[in-house]
Amino acid sequence: MDRSVIFPEQVTPARDLSVDQCHHVRGNGASVISRITINDTWLDELADGLADHGWLATDISGRLGARLLDELAAEAGLLDRTDSMKKAGIGRGRDLIRDSSVRRDRIAWLQGNSTPQGALFDFFEAVRAGLNQRLFLGLRRFEAHYATYHSGDFYRKHLDSFRGRALRVVSLVLYLNEGWRPEDGGELQVFSREDEVCGLVMPEKGRMVLFLSEEIPHEVLPANRTRYSIACWFRQDEVPLPL
Numbered sequence: 001m002d003r004s005v006i007f008p009e010q011v012t013p014a015r016d017l018s019v020d021q022c023h024h025v026r027g028n029g030a031s032v033i034s035r036i037t038i039n040d041t042w043l044d045e046l047a048d049g050l051a052d053h054g055w056l057a058t059d060i061s062g063r064l065g066a067r068l069l070d071e072l073a074a075e076a077g078l079l080d081r082t083d084s085m086k087k088a089g090i091g092r093g094r095d096l097i098r099d100s101s102v103r104r105d106r107i108a109w110l111q112g113n114s115t116p117q118g119a120l121f122d123f124f125e126a127v128r129a130g131l132n133q134r135l136f137l138g139l140r141r142f143e144a145h146y147a148t149y150h151s152g153d154f155y156r157k158h159l160d161s162f163r164g165r166a167l168r169v170v171s172l173v174l175y176l177n178e179g180w181r182p183e184d185g186g187e188l189q190v191f192s193r194e195d196e197v198c199g200l201v202m203p204e205k206g207r208m209v210l211f212l213s214e215e216i217p218h219e220v221l222p223a224n225r226t227r228y229s230i231a232c233w234f235r236q237d238e239v240p241l242p243l
Contacts, residue, residue: 035065036063036064036065036068036119036122036123036126037062037063038063038123038126038127038130040130042063043126043127043130043131043133043134044134045058046127046130046131046210047130047131047134047135049210050131050135050170050210050211050212051135053192053198054192054193054211054212054215054216055190055198055199055209055210055211055212055216056209056210056211057199057201057207057208057209057210058207058208059204059206059207059208060174060206060207060208061205061206062206063123064119064120064123064206068116068119068120069176069205069206071115071116072116072117072120072174072176072230073176073177073178073205073228075114075116075117075146076108076146076148076176076228076230077228079108079146079148080106080148080226080228084108085106085107085108085146085148086106086107086108087106102155102156102158103154103155103156103220104149104150104152104153104154104155105147105148105149105153105155105220106147106148107145107146107147107148107231108145108146109143109144109145110144110145110146110230120144120174120230121144124142124144124172124232124234125142127172127234128141128142128234131170131234137169137170137234137236138169138236139169139170139234139235139236140235140236140237140238141234141235141237141238142232142233142234142235143232143233143235144230144231144232144233145230145231146228146229146230147228147229147230147231148226148227148228149186149220149223149226149227149229150223150226150227151223151224151225151226152222152223152224153220153222153223153227154219154220154221154222154223155219155220156219157189157191157217157218157219158217158218158219159213159214159215159216159217160213160214160233161213161214161233167235167236167237168213168214168233168234168235169212169213169214169233169234169235169236170210170211170212170213170233170234171209171210171211171212171213171216171231171232171233171234172208172209172210172231172232172233172234173188173208173209173229173230173231173232174206174207174208174229174230174232175203175204175205175206175207175208175227175228175229176205176228176229176230177203177204177205177227177228177229178205180202180203180204180205180227182202183224184223184224184225184227185221185222185223185224186202186203186220186221186222186223186224186225186227187200187201187202187203187220187221188200188201188203188209188218188219188220188221189218189219189220189221190209190211190216190217190218191216191217191218192216193215193216195217203227203229213233
């Protein structure tokens, strides 16, 4: 059992498998930033985890590749150091509320306009299509942002989508932190559909968490050092709302 994740007895991490290869090529066609590896068996495991338990966690370092993860972490770090991230809030548009007693992270939305973001969007699209094929979720698009938690930052227990809204349906979190230790804090605490603690995920580089947005409460525990991640939501609506 992977010691970085505490699972309930019935949940196990997805296995790393032999996989097919697909490539994301730079715009000039000159070089490949990363080899992204996905196959039907792995997508089956994602779908089974969502259907059976509402969530799962797995290491996808071998699927995205070290170089892509390094490039994404470098982008997040640059945005953080240049104060290009905005204080996160709760809700969207006119309903947006910024409350530091609930969440203290800073975010920057991904547009897919850099080489690493483009490669990651290829991965997200493969996950979207794979989940639709297996679970008939009607996922039409995705959105994603970088998130930074500095020392002392947290995000209180919450759901990613209000029940019945059917907008954000599946949530995905990818962590970008090298050499994370238990004393660094910042774990994702996951609650079951019955609202009991069922998992504690360390935000280690290459770790991915996938869960049902309307059903699985979760919280980010206070971090003791800077923590980078990418949050992605697969949605059922067609028209993007203003970010």
